[in-house]
Amino acid sequence: MVESSKLSEKESPKTKEEAKKEKLTLIVFSGDLDKALAAFILATTAASSGMDVSMFFTFWGLNVLKKNEGGIKSKGLMRKMLNFINRGGSKRLTLSKYNMMGMGTWMMKGLMKDVNIPSIDEFIAMSHKMGVKMIACTTSCGVMGVPEDSFRSEVEILAGAAYFLREARDADITLFI
Amino acid sequence: MVESSKLSEKESPKTKEEAKKEKLTLIVFSGDLDKALAAFILATTAASSGMDVSMFFTFWGLNVLKKNEGGIKSKGLMRKMLNFINRGGSKRLTLSKYNMMGMGTWMMKGLMKDVNIPSIDEFIAMSHKMGVKMIACTTSCGVMGVPEDSFRSEVEILAGAAYFLREARDADITLFI
């Protein structure tokens, strides 16, 4: 009841062509496996129900989008060190809790497979096919020395905070993950 | 000034009966004592000012809603192990920082009592009485092997991500905690 009245109220001053799709915008700040999983479950559920979805990856979240293969060529000793320690790639993400030197993460991946939850790698491909917009934050890239060719092909946009704010202003739901 | 003009604008096309209450929706992803506390302070403050409130508990956040007594009967060795390590229950939550093998958490509980802040256990009962809707995420239950009877009686709804998105689309404020 509430939903239909809300929709009609919103749509009344517009024609069908102008009707705006509902929109979800996520900032993925975290590079933890569990938080990335939550982000992609929300993103794909929203996209499959017809919502517009954009995901803005920043700081540790850039790790989710880094290529799994090949090294990252940073400039300067400190950035080289950071990108050696903080290698990234969807297959290298670990749990925020109970990682237990990789054992907890390995177990969680098994549990996900067991109930047919896609891996993060599969979620990225799936999201891309569904039209989810994945954006890498240029400011974080600059600080951390992550060159633009570090990201997988599904990442089409590199942009800064102003771009995110425009996406979020337009959104019905915005979350910081 | 701003608030009243905003309200009148919103309400103008509706009659009194249709007037929508303002709404707060929280995703509680974290199972940390400090974050659960922040969530319940916001939820009860909003409810007491007349807002609709729904809290969607997922991943580690499920721990907040698990019964304090009795074991969880999971199927399969890995899920049995996970639910042994990650036991949960409102009384077993720990601080995200300075837990110091339980001492920090014990201290924080003392400090809360000292200034008459309810315990998480009391906050859940209070929220329930105030009409706050507490929802446990079925997807997380599936992955982690948490059976539906693991939750306390205040949890009336078990639902997935699509349910959360419907709650959030309708909300004036949505936070990921």
Place this chain on the structure above:
Amino acid sequence: MVESSKLSEKESPKTKEEAKKEKLTLIVFSGDLDKALAAFILATTAASSGMDVSMFFTFWGLNVLKKNEGGIKSKGLMRKMLNFINRGGSKRLTLSKYNMMGMGTWMMKGLMKDVNIPSIDEFIAMSHKMGVKMIACTTSCGVMGVPEDSFRSEVEILAGAAYFLREARDADITLFI
């Protein structure tokens, strides 16, 4: 296109004088250097594009606003201990990951300087000049024994959860960081 039609729809029932500025509200729960940095980058970017911005600091986030110099005079042994361990001050914030006993944090500060990102200290001063409203949460102050004179001069408001909810209800974007 979408943006302009949205704006005109919103503004139509108002005169120019009544036109509401867009607004960003942040809860800064975390006291980590990386999350504080994300918060201030968003806040200053939003303010410089003409948005109203308010930041509500709570729990560990209070550390961001504590004075860097001088001790905090708490009452009671447990609060004295907590404020000794959890000293705070914008210059003492550490990374949420790879702190490595301070080395990771020291490296990150170097990287920030290298690409001309302001320090948190500079961000607070800058935000204040840009009219960003910085609020310290009184409930957290009470629990943690942080007296009101612990904060730097840029903090003009001390308030509780109800104040935050009013700020957030009015906002176009609200994030929990």
